[in-house]
Amino acid sequence: GAGVSQSPSNKVTEKGKDVELRCDPISGHTALYWYRQSLGQGLEFLIYFQGNSAPDKSGLPSDRFSAERTGGSVSTLTIQRTQQEDSAVYLCASSLGRAYQNSPLHFGSGTRLTVT
């Protein structure tokens, strides 16, 4: 597609339920990032995928969070047993290559998650 696509755009869930957030990166982009942005705050790194390499999961806040990327394209971020503090906007971004190459990062519109 023309840009990074995320779905759903909004998700309201009850505490304790599992949720899945989807990201479809720009075609041909090998690098994919997930960030989290709480209300009025900056962006918190969650996870990074680069091609077929093992992902960098160092930013995942707990073992309730996991992500996968199938076929080097679409990625799914899963949050199990959601808590109220998980409420935030989850942003996906993609770029052509590793961060140390000349490859600007392009963001999707995000998924706003509200845990009630």
Add this chain to the structure above:
Amino acid sequence: GIQVEQSPPDLILQEGANSTLRCNFSDSVNNLQWFHQNPWGQLINLFYIPSGTKQNGRLSATTVATERYSLLYISSSQTTDSGVYFCAVATGSSYKLIFGSGTRLLVRP
């Protein structure tokens, strides 16, 4: 890890004014990008600028890597420039882009 500090945290301008936003970082970087987050939350990449100077219309950016800072210049500001401006960096040993806390800009008509 690398620290990223942006200043000022908030800025109010009258339409037509110029401004300079600053990003300081604590370690050498090989990736530095500036982003604008509009009032609807969309993040737009403005510059990829680990060193040197670039210009795009009314916006320009300069990174002095040896001094560990970058500047974003906005000239003849417009109300559509309002939003939050983020600087993000990555070091040579990491590919994670770490974001600063942003500068919130309001341009009044």
